[in-house]
Amino acid sequence: VRSWRAVVDAVHRAGAPIFLQLWHVGRVSHPDFHDGELPVAPSPIAAQGLIRTPHGRKPFVAPRALEPASFRASSSSSARARRTRSKPASTGVEIHGANGYLLDQFVEDGTNQRTDGYGGSIANRMRLPLEVTDAVTQVWGPDRVGYRISPNGKANSMSDSNPAALFTALASALSERGLAYLHVRETISGPLAVPEEQRLTGRIRELFRGRLLVNGGYDLDSGTAAVGSGLADAVVYGTLFLANPDLPRRFRERAPLNEPDPATFYDGEEKGYVDYPTLAESLARGGGS
Numbered sequence: 145v146r147s148w149r150a151v152v153d154a155v156h157r158a159g160a161p162i163f164l165q166l167w168h169v170g171r172v173s174h175p176d177f178h179d180g181e182l183p184v185a186p187s188p189i190a191a192q193g194l195i196r197t198p199h200g201r202k203p204f205v206a207p208r209a210l211e212p213a214s215f216r217a218s219s220s221s222s223a224r225a226r227r228t229r230s231k232p233a234s235t236g237v238e239i240h241g242a243n244g245y246l247l248d249q250f251v252e253d254g255t256n257q258r259t260d261g262y263g264g265s266i267a268n269r270m271r272l273p274l275e276v277t278d279a280v281t282q283v284w285g286p287d288r289v290g291y292r293i294s295p296n297g298k299a300n301s302m303s304d305s306n307p308a309a310l311f312t313a314l315a316s317a318l319s320e321r322g323l324a325y326l327h328v329r330e331t332i333s334g335p336l337a338v339p340e341e342q343r344l345t346g347r348i349r350e351l352f353r354g355r356l357l358v359n360g361g362y363d364l365d366s367g368t369a370a371v372g373s374g375l376a377d378a379v380v381y382g383t384l385f386l387a388n389p390d391l392p393r394r395f396r397e398r399a400p401l402n403e404p405d406p407a408t409f410y411d412g413e414e415k416g417y418v419d420y421p422t423l424a425e426s427l428a429r430g431g432g433s
């Protein structure tokens with residue numbers, strides 16, 4: 145807890161807000177994390193591939209379909225959030241509706257084949273994410289709540305038969321709620337790039353009336369262009385920030401960047417998270433970047 149506090153305090157001292165991401169991984173889990181019980185999801189459809197567990201990598205299993213009653217049980221988490229809000233450390237929360245985790249599993253029809261009020265039509269598939277959003281905004285106030293989506297994202301074996309219809313409907317529904325921001329991960333470069341003609345960020349920009357954050361494969365030039373063209377209000381940098389603790393300075397000075405090392409992503413402890421050098425440290429060591 146002390147290190148968590150230290151990070152939040154340091155961000156606040158630097159004059160920046162900090163948003164805590166709220167998420168549930170749904171089927172992207174394993175019985176090893178649940179005392180042998182199955183993970184839960186909208187429908188019993190397994191993700192492809194392997195998951196890291198405390199006992200090594202194992203194949204994903206077909207999850208247990210959530211009963212609607214468990215949705216109500218989980219609303220007690222809003223009471224926990226109420227207590228969280230009273231803590232001075234956090235400034236807001238971001239609901240994780242992206243990257244193939246639980247709420248994304250509900251909206252996309254590759255993972256949601258329910259026949260109750262939480263599956264089928266787009267309105268039904270958006271029901272749980274919007275209920276969660278309404279519960280969270282009741283606690284925090286909409287101006288301290290963001291929401292993250294990943295249209296056309298393939299992470300964690302995601303798919304949808306009509307991403308354009310789905311994500312424009314979701315953006316409109318979230319817009320009505322007056323959130324602090326919508327955070328759209330739709331990758332523009334690299335191996336995960338979404339082909340330009342399929343991208344939905346531009347349409348989402350027109351539909352969502354609050355602030356729009358974009359993410360996915362941006363660098364200084366493409367990020368500057370996204371803000372300059374009005375596509376986004378801000379750009380979120382993931383791996384570049386991970387590898388460059390002083391990224392704003394490096395951008396300002398157009399200095400060389402450290403290369404992110406994917407071998408250290410997700411796994412392990414500090415390595416790859418707190419040990420990339422700042423520009424000043426690299427220069428002191430006599431290196432380039």
Ligand SMILES: Cc1cc2nc3c(=O)[nH]c(=O)nc-3n(C[C@H](O)[C@H](O)[C@H](O)COP(=O)(O)O)c2cc1C
Nearest residue numbers: 165240329359360361362380381382383384409410
């Ligand atoms: C090590 C690592 C951890 C991540 N953790 C999260 C996370 O907790 N929540 C989330 O929404 N995205 C997470 N992401 C995805 C990033 O937020 C971002 O979407 C992704 O890196 C693409 O942006 P980029 O091209 O700027 O790196 C993570 C990515 C990496 C590499």
